[in-house]
Amino acid sequence: MHPIVSTILQRLGLGLFTLFIVSVIIFSSLEMLPGDFGESVLGQAATEETVTAFRKELGLDKPAYLRYFEWVGSVMTGDLGTSFSGRAASGVDRSRPVVDLVAPRLWNTLFLAGMTALIAVPLALFLGITSALYRNSLYDRTVNVTTLTTISFPEFFVAYLLILFLASLWPVFPSLATVDDTTSFGQRVLKTALPALTLTLVIVAHMMRMTRAAIINLLASPYIEMALLKGSSRSEIIIKHALPNAWAPIATVIAFNLAYLVVGVVVVEVVFVYPGIGQLMVDAVTTRDIPVVQACALIFAGTYIILNLVADIIGTVTNPRLLHPR
């Protein structure tokens, strides 16, 4: 078998295994709740029967491993369970399926993340590559100090600074990113401008520093020096020798930071009151609505793992040493 295929299969297997462990951890979050949580969800006035019915609905009368497989099965078919909120002590059930809560918000979050990536990735690559090429110049140092500072800033600080300057003092963009189904595409872009800009500032710093480090590392390798001594031109060195070897680290950097975006999105959505899944998760945590928390955690963790896996695979596939095995 070609070494690439076996490496990819190996990585895929590892990724699947991680997903399995993660799903077990997320599943057991329901398991570790205190015994009386039925009462706390349904209210103090809940009768014995309603609590028993509620526990039965969650399947708490069956052994844990059986419930795990049932849970995985239903998640696979798109059923994420029912929310805890909207249940009353009297047994009246106005709770909504988690899927209905998550689906529209997931689309919003993906929109925001996609917009950020569109701005951030080219910008970071440009800054990273140029500052690596002109390293230790004034340009490089300015970019470095700026990014080191923005890395140290908490997301909400960046967000509120942007609101202060771009929404409050000089109202260029709206400060609240309240969107719904009726918002037109143009409006949507305008409203998500500030959240996207915040996220861009946060991840460009990471991405740019990692790209710079990767390129510098690469330029120090013997074959680049060889090409230089041979008399190749600067552009030839970069296009022919550096770039083919740089894809792997750059892909890793991009995927790693898109994964980081997944986390940054939570705080930014709360700041801008953007109806995304991060905000849903925070709300669910405050009300201790476990099924919603589980669904959100599963989505976040799943995206994170898959992005890292993709980075890994791109890194292997584009590696010239693996492409042309001896």
Add this chain to the structure above:
Amino acid sequence: MNNADESYSPLNESATRITRRTRAQKIWLGLKKAPLSAWFGLIVIIAYLLVALFAQLLAPYGEAQIFPEPYAQWSAEHIFGTDQIGRDVYTRLIYGAQNTIGIALVTTFLSFLIGGGLALAATITRGWTDQILSRTVDALMAIPSLIFALMLLSMFGSSITSLIIIIAVLDSTRVFRLTRSVAINVVVMDYVEAARLRGEGIGWIMRKEILPNIMPPLVAEFGLRFCFVFLTVAALSFLGVGIQPPAADWGSMVRENASLIQFARYDIKAAITPLLPAAAIALLTVAVNFVVDWFLHKTSGLRDEF
């Protein structure tokens, strides 16, 4: 002629020359060579620590003392005005230093105790312990820690104890990774083997043989992890699931007064009020990063980036 004072003695001369520098002198010599950014960082860190330690003496009012006027303007009585229910913002900034930094420090220590201890144990014993611990850490690190923390907080509720333990455990995975990777090179040294043959216990080998040799990277990592923990605590409090009121905390202070930013065109001071705690967080993280940067360059240039 045989006067002892006049005879030459190399011992006497070398004895006067080689005076061992005390630890304080060594530190001072190192500091003198430190760049401006490191000095700035150190001064900021010391100032923060002093404020955190002596918050009770420095604060003009009580932590949760409520005044009749909410959202009061900046004045002589209330240097930074009052917040949404009439508490003095300046006082709460000072107490916030104590709460936020205190919790972050305790958490970081705990995570080093767990992560570092387990990593050293894993590297010394190797075999199955190492395998199990490493694979567990891999799996835990596959979930973004903020998401994981949110999930765990929803299960155990947001008390300060659960906050500290959850973040410490999640963060100890990164400490484990680093400690293991540096300790694995030390564990194979002859003196460790000798200590083992001498019949020393695992605790002795950890503390006396390995730890002193991996200290520099661990100290630098402590600074970075502190920043990370500090930002996580602030972010969780900002989201309303971290440190709970009435305890003053920088993250939640930002959230509580955030609506003031809209009035920037009418009263710029009021609009800056919610940014003060956020700036306090940012300044401390920048300061710690500067110091860590300098320390890493000084101790070996171990990691240039990241």
